[in-house]
Amino acid sequence: MELTVWTYEGPPHIGAMRIAASMDAVHLVLHAPLGDSYADLLFTMIARSPARPPVSYTSFQARDLGGDTAQLVKTRLAETVARFKPQALLVGEACTAELLQDQPGALATGMGFDIPVIPLELPAFTRKESWGASETFHQLVRSLLSGRPVPEGAGDPASRAKAEGRRPRANLLGPTALGFRCRDDVAEVTKLLDTLGVDVHLVAPAGATPADLVRIPEADFNLCLYPEIAHSTCIWLERMFKQPWVRTVPIGVGATRDFLLEVARLAGADPEPALAQARTRLPWFSRSVDSTYLTGKRVFIFGDATHVMAAVRIAREELGFDVVGLGSYSREFARELRALAEEIGVEALITDDYLAVEAQVAELHPELVLGTQMERHIAKRLGIPCAVISSPVHVQDFPARYAPQMGFEGANVIFDTWVHPLMMGLEEHLITMFREDIEFDDGQVPKRRPQAAEVSATGGAEAGVPEHERAEARAPAAGESEVRWETDAEKELRKIPFFVRGKARRNTENFARERGIKVIYVDTLYEAKAHFGR
Amino acid sequence: MTETASSSSTTAHPAGSSSALPIRQERGERQAFCGLSGIVWLHRKMQDSFFLVVGSRTCAHMMQSAAGVMIFAEPRFGTALLQDRDLAGLADANDELDRVVRELLARRPDIGTLFLVATCPSEVIKLDLDTAAARLQQSHNGRVRILAYSGSGLDTSFTQGEDTCLQALVPHLPELPAMERSLLVVGSLADVVEDQFKRLFDKLGIGPLHFLPPRRAADLPPVGPGTFLIAAQPFVGETIDALRERGAHLIAAPFPLGIQGTRAWLHAVAAAWGVAPELVDEVIAAPAARAETALARYREQLSGKRVSFLPDSQLEIPLGRFLARECGMQLGELGVPYLDRRLMEPELALLPANTRLTEGQDLEPQLERLRAERPDITVCGLGLANPLEAEGLTTKWAIELVFTPIQGFDQAADLAELFARPLNRRQRLGF
Secondary structure (H helix, E strand, O other), X not given: OEEEOOOOOOOHHHHHHHHHHHOOOEEEEEEOEHHHHHHHHHXXXXXXXXXXXXXXXXXXXXXXXXXXXXXXXXXXXXXXXHHHOOOEEEEEEOHXXXXXXXXXXXXXXOOOOOOOEEEOOOOOOOOOHHHHHHHHHHHHHHHHHOOOOXXXXXXXXXXXXXXXXXXXXXXXXXXXXXXXXXXXXXXXXXHHHHHOOOEEEEEEOOOOOHHHHOOHHHOOEEEEOOHHHHHHXXXXXXXXXXXXXXXXOOEOXXXXXXXXXXXXXXXXXXXXXXXXXXXXXXXXXXXXXXXXXXXXXXXXXXXXXXXXXXXXXXXXXXXXXXXXXXXXXXXXXXXXXXXXXXXXXXXXXXXXXXXXXXXXXXXXXOOEEEEOHHHHHHHHHHOOOEEEOOXXXXXXHOOOOOOOOEHHHHHHHHHHHHHHHHHHHHXXXXXXXXXXXXXXXXXXXXXXXXXXXXXXXHXXXXXXXXXXXXXXXXXXXXXXXXXXXXXXXXXXXXXXOHHHHHHHHHHHHHHHHHOOXXXXXXXXXXXXXXXXXX | OOOOOOOEEXXXXXXXXXXXXXXXXXXXXXXXXXXXXXXXHHHHHOOOEEEEEEXXXXXXXXXXHHOOOOOOOOOOEEEEEOOHHHHHOHHHHHHHHHHHHHHHHHHOOOXXXXXXXXXXXXXXXXXXXXXXXXXXXXXXXXXXXXXXXXXXXXXXXXXXXXXXXXXXXXXXXXXXXXXXXXXXXXXOXXXXXXXXXXXXHHHOOOOOEEEEOOOOOOOOOOEOOOEXXXXXXXXXXXXXXXXXXXXOEEOOOOOOEHHHHHHHHHHHHHHHHOOOHHHHHHHHHHHHHHHHHHHHHHHHHHXXXXXXXXXXXXXXXXXXXXXXXXXXXXXXXXXXXOOOHHHHHHHHOOOOOOOXXXXXXXXXXXXXXXXXXXXXXXXXXXXXXXXXXXXXXXXXXXXXXXXXXXXXXXXXXHHHHHHHHHHHHHHHOOO
């Protein structure tokens, strides 16, 4: 058993639902008790999907357990096929049904449906959501393509396209429902490929039907856009159909350039015109003097492996940040993440324990957190600016506007998304600097405002203090009792921008403790500052 | 289709019922939260308690989705995730649970009452949490109270989890001294609503007054033969039964939703207490008049509109009664997760004679009936709301009716407003 408060990933059957919900003409029957239908709201409320996911539940209850739950499965299977007439049927079970061992997949296979039936093994007590999605996609592609012939000329995309007198074409694999900005990434990558003279053959699983999946081998190569979902499928397709696949995920300016070069090499295209017409403001905005303050910002990055690895490169090479910590809940890619972390001299935090991530953020006290919804909560509580870069996501991460992460436009979006929270920080800093100015002093009753009765001497000050500062004041670990802050030193500390104040407080207290200093004066603060540098 | 093992519909006229409403009973695919979701409001209500769900990753994910990942502070609930090695041998699972509870209590010294919450997987592997709670209570004696109940989707639907939780508290309630009497209001209410009712009962001279659940789990109300019970929520049937076994008397009444419901609820208590009805009318005159004024505006907007309920929270019947009788709405299909006659008889008597009640659910046929009928507003769960909106149906999230203070005179108009708003919005939007 493991104690958890929040979780980054759902169980593996949620991954299977994501594949089903991404596609057309597929239906998933889940052997699951009543409560499991909560998962529908992930799609209809978080992603605002206008349709229910194509999932039917057996909804068994206690009174069914004594009887024949297998019969319940068969009934639901028959009803589902008759009602929805899918091209392919996925059959799986949620955690409780797994314990019943009804084997719904085997039951479905024996029912003589005239459509492909794909039984899914989704071990709920050992695996998680991304694995479930990857496995479901892989099994679906596998069972629809098994035994099909390898197309002529496969394995040599450039010559094959030329021989057939057409532009090279690629499959975009991996975008799913509930993924991070998948819809916009697909549009952006499609445009990007067009600049190289490469066509998109099909996109899967998002928007594809089983009939589309059968056409996968007709493409010259595959793009593995979201390795968490498509990596194992790409490897299988390469082995079975000699389809090469592109490793680079085009998130960030550098990665997008590398991506274009890799695709051009496979397609036998000249990358130069495409590179020359690249439109992105990120490199110039990063160079502009306005961005000087971004130099060496200490950033902590956590999320799925793909977005974290991309974010590390952007942070370091394109924005000039220091990555002080990184990690992921994607255990499947732990090796790659550890290698990357070692390269930049930090240790990768591979965990799905939200509390462990929180502890590390509190310890490192970075100036910016790039993470998931969970890190947004953590950062909010610690008073640190934050931007969301990865699933798990919330309704606000499905913006109405066009906001890709991939390609050159994606780089623009990322620049804005990451830099704005820091600019808010800068603004707070300026307000703090001018704290003694009558315009900004919370204790003063402003002359221009109407008589603010609610601004009492103490209550007013409290009301005017930003939320994160109150949070900090409440925080219990504000220094062990043996070191005391003298009043002027405490005042001086408050002049330090809030996003480094916690760190300054801790450093100063450690400095004092190590030297046996009992009371911290203004000088102690500055001595500690000089000692630790920045 | 030859198999009808899961889906069956029968029309029955239950014998001995005070109403002759035809009831359609359905079994099939369900769209409702399980009883674990009750934790989302119970942990806010009893702030010295902690809810440890003993279940799977699905349970943790479900709690997170139901709570909308919107709770900033660390919530007073968590999940002890069952893993493969816990399933291998049960003795092992018990040791593991003891360890997790030890860790939790060390981390959260503020916990006064710890609820171990059983789930579908913990029940299927027959992990006995009642025994575990007793064992843990022994080893942490004096420090915390440890109780167990089931929020499993095998036994409970959405709000029913509160019933099983409160039922677990009943054996621990202190004994009300003989010859004393008290009023116990059962079912969680918003603090503001509790306070309003308390003021009214004070004026009527009814007391001592207690609420179950209490605001602090440690402040358990007494119960005994002198206790009069009144249900504030329609999903507390098992708790009421357990309290009656301890000698308490149930006051039958409609639920305090809307002006008529609140009035009837207060009158029923007063009658049981021996308070003159004239005094009740005098005490409630001002709030009832206030409520009338506030409600009139919404009655105008709602009158004549048709409303259907899909089964969700058990609030469907009293809400349907309020919308039909006080807002002039017409009831389409009224779906309930289950029909609890112990508490629902006074409500059934107030429903329009032609009301079509459905107990249980077989989702797809029910949606087909809904599409054929196309009511002006449909009350349904979160998974269905947006898809139905996309089909052009106006919806109201059932869950909001559980979280919003809607009971009592001063909330009657707020309750009507919850139904008027989606209609209002649809009217405003140009496309």
